[in-house]
Amino acid sequence: MPTPLTIRAAQAADLPALVNIDPIARGALGRRQALNHAIAAHSCWLAEAEEVLGYGILDRSFFQQRFIPLLMVAEAARNHGVASALMLALEAQCADDKLFTSANESNAPMRRLLHKLSYRESGRIDNLDDGDPELVFMKRAALRAG
Structure with missing residues (x-):
């Protein structure tokens, strides 16, 4: 079983386990430092089943609103419900009416997940990544409860 x-x-x-599943963190000191800070701030949750399969961060880095700035799932664990489970767990941690997150326009898997979980597109930020706008999504507490 x-x-x-x-x-x-x-x-x-x-x-170390979080860095191991995150190819950006393996190569970028800034990402490792951000992860360390999120852990120390009690803003980082992980998904595990014998080993760490993914993690997500929930903070107030978006105009002091609850925001999920990062969701990472190990490549081998993708398409097995880990991202959905993490998102639902992060939602459960949020008592605010609105919860925001974002995804690059090119990130079709994340956009599909957000649509499946009833997030609504809430805006667009150009020029963060050249040629790949950041799309902002929001979900209200009433949708998270139901």
């Missing part, structure tokens, strides 16, 4: 998926707050000792 497969090991059930568990979502829990990340601890400092989890940092």
Whole structure:
């Protein structure tokens, strides 16, 4: 029988496992530092089943609104419900009426996930990544409860 998926707050000792599943963190000190900061701020949750399969961060970095700036799932664990489970767990941590997140226009898998989870497109930011606008999404508490 497969090991059930568990979502829990990340601890400092989890940092190497988070870096291991995140190709950007493996090569960028700034991403590792941001992960370390999110863990210390109790803003990072991870999904595991025998090993770490993904993580997500929930903070107030978007105009002091609740925001999910990063969701990462290990490549081998994609399309197995890990991202959905993480998003739902992050939603459960949010008591505010509005929850925001974003995805590059080119990130079709994330955009499909957000549509499936009833997030509504809320805006567009050009020039963060040349030629690939950042799309902002929002979900209200009433939709998260139901």
